[in-house]
Amino acid sequence: MTIAANASEQESWFHRNQQRIAPWLFLAPGLLFFMVYVIIPVFQSFNLSLYEWDGLGAAEYVGFRNYEDLYWEWVDRDAFYISLKNNLIWLILYLAAIPAGLFIALFLNQTVWGIRLYKSLFFFPFVISQVVVGLVFTWFYDPTFGLLNEFLGFFGMGPLNVLGDERFVTYGIIFAGLWPQTAYCMILYLTGLNAVDPEQIEAGRLDGAKGGRMLWHIILPQLRPATFIAFVVTIIGALRSFDLISIMTQGGPFGSSRVLAYYMFEVALSEYGFRMGYGAAIAVILFLIMLCFIAYFLWSMYREEKGH
């Protein structure tokens, strides 16, 4: 009897507090997964970066030695310096995907027969794995038979060994990366253009605006949400760049196409690697760079939330 009473009391307690408890019940599984696999590992990496560990034996606490080593690599213009420099180049040049995507979107933003199919086909590169993109472009740049050199040869130039020349290699890989990334930005802008207010355009036309002025003053402001998302995904893509480098050059020639993400993998898990702590230290640096952007993204989102 008392048990039953208790039960009903409990049920009613649950009932009364349902709205406070329910969100946590809904959140629990997702939050648990996310904590275990994402949030906690971030802190573990911070911790690990203070150790020296080969992944086999016991870890040895070394304080900030790993960071000190990184500092000296920076001073000596060694691998870490090159990786960081390349990351910067990636960050800047990868942004070219945004105007390029906008350009293609404007080009395709017409209603002619078959345009839908064209749009899909232009989007194609984004759906393909970066591994395949990397292979495709490795052959494109191949110094003996690559399409690029056939093309240059046609104009009496070349041959150019893009992936074998430390001056060009990073740019070559970025160019390959821009292919799918531009497709991504293009689709964002195409959708954005669909929602552009035709009345404003008409008003602009009446004011005599056209071409570049129209784009800058009337269209682009309306595309701001698309631009923001394009910016976010492009920055993230640039800082995560790993697949292409791994497939196309393995960081070579002589380490000149490394970026932090690849260097970290190389140091920690590759054939000659297994300096886990050192790898973690590199990852921490990469994370801190990303953190600037994450903070900016969150701040923008926060403002928007407030605005609602």
Next chain:
Amino acid sequence: MHSMFKRTAAALAASVALAAPVAAELTGELRIFLDTSNPAPRATMEAMIERFAAEHPGLEIETTVIDREAYKTQIRNFLTADTPDVATWYAANRMKPYVEAGLFEDVSDLWAEPEIADNLASTKGAMTIDGKQWGVPYTYYQWGVYYRKDIFDELGLSEPTTWEEELANCQKIVDSGRACYTIGTKFLWTAGGWFDYLNMRTNGYDFHNQLANGEISWEDDRVKQTFANWKQLIDMGAFIDNHQTYSWQEALPFMVNGEATAYLMGNFAVAPLREAGLTDDQLDFYQFVAINPDVELAEDAPTDTFHIPANASNKEAAREFLRFVVSADEQTEINNGANLGQLPVNAQSSVDDDKFLQQGFTMLSSNSPGGVAQFWDRDAPAEMAKVSMEGFQEFMVKPDNADRVLAKLERARQRIYDN
């Protein structure tokens, strides 16, 4: 008639006893990890495992073949988790991290058995760390210069034996519009081969080991001499262009098409060269020339090995498998020209009639007085190997950067061996 029957019976009994040294039938699962991912070696190994399986019907054998390059990174993982019972690897310093971490089984007991002790003595050193043996070899192969005999004949060249002859030959080849050597350094280790030979010919075998052990500065004049010799070849255009973009396989066509006349490589290059259409009349081999007459000739002859992980679950069957692999008959079989095309590790095995194997065998057993090295990236610690081979590649592309490269390697040496 009677006595003959008796003798046959006795021989039969003896051979049965030899063939089945383990009384109890092996059972359970035996998991074997292989890095022999190229089609020919893969088939060889799979056939060998099938023969082993036929002798032990009670065993359930599962073979996993992992891409050779990927294997090198994955071994650390599978030695600690999801561990197989037998795994391939490499001898000497390359197995040291795993031995020190206690991840390889001590198999000194196998090496105490007369069958192995007597017949595998020559490779025992490469398998020994701290006075114990940690695996068994299953094949080794010579390195050296594989060249296009037909092009040599066309240009009136003969096999060089001295550095002067080498340079003179190469000049003629370059003058004929070809490169002397093809090479693909994308995966770096091929440049390690060149460094090994130039360095061992300039400074000798002991110097090679001291350098690998971090006992000598990279800015030492002797190292600089090695690089100076190397630079002579690079500056005269001895190597193909763009080698930094090719894997060793992708560099083969240059030799097949006659754009390059020779390849400093391990004997495994012979199979694809033949497959690509070069006949034995076109293809020949010579030992890398002497450079410094004061040092004895020493060779690279990497040894590939089988190990039992310490975490293996069926060690009894694994040991039996190791015995099987090194047995004289199996060694003859898997190393013959139709299979691996390499040298058997068992002294009782016969070396295939193949001309390259015969030459390699003679070279290693009678014309390598200085010693036999494993290979640069197997003798030097992994981290140093990586940095240095990257430096070799940079030097081959930009020979004028030599001092910068050496300074970088010296910095790396001080950091790496310091720990």
Next chain:
Amino acid sequence: MFPKPIEKQPRAAQITYQAMLPLALLLWLGPLLAVALFSVKPAADFTNANYWGMPSSFEGAFNYGQVFFNSDMPRYLMNSFLITIPTVIGCVALSTMTGFALGIYKFKSNIWIFFMFVAGNFVPFQILMVPVRDLTLELGLYNTKTGLVLFHIAFQTGFCTLFMRNFIRALPFELIEAARVEGISEWRIFWYVVLPLMKPAIAALSVLIFTFIWNDYFWAVVLTQGAESQPVTAGITSFNAQFRAAYQLMSAGSIVAALPPVAMFFLMQKHFIAGLTLGAVK
């Protein structure tokens, strides 16, 4: 519309535009078409340096036959499906709930939890590499499809939560209030009221996650190692090592590996684009 609609422009401009479309497309997809061309060539064409000419014979059937019957490719493909599909289901299940919790309820830490998911989604995953690999090893899930699936579900939950939460925010809140007035329990509101409305979001998210996971390479390399568990992106590098310099087979293999997400995209194009561009329009 911008730029000026083509039908309102002179005839010459219209024709130029119509002619330029296929040309631009050809240029854009050039590298891919090259691979398609490679994949039907006989091996002899490559040894004879006939890289870009017409195939001297059509060997498509043979090359693709090699891929399907003479390599581990079918296993890799199978693995990819066995990794991708459970991940999609897991992500959708978790994120509809988290999205519901963060989109409907007002509580103090709501926005912070939401931001945690978003921030986690932006994290460079290299920083997770070593700890996640160790965790997977400890769980005994290293080199299993399960290990990979669990991680993918967890990591994608960040993005999916962002997606679902924003979608639920846009639903008419009155529906939920009306249900509450009727005394319907929260779970039932979720199940019977909100979930049916989320169908388009679920479809969009599924297609998107399918593509992301299918194309993942990094985690496949970090958490798996053999043909028994590796997805096709990692498998193709082994495949290529096996057939190095056999360009016709490498091309055929690449095409096969790339096909499923492409097919997915064409079948579910509307959902795909809706998913990608959520938030790109306000």
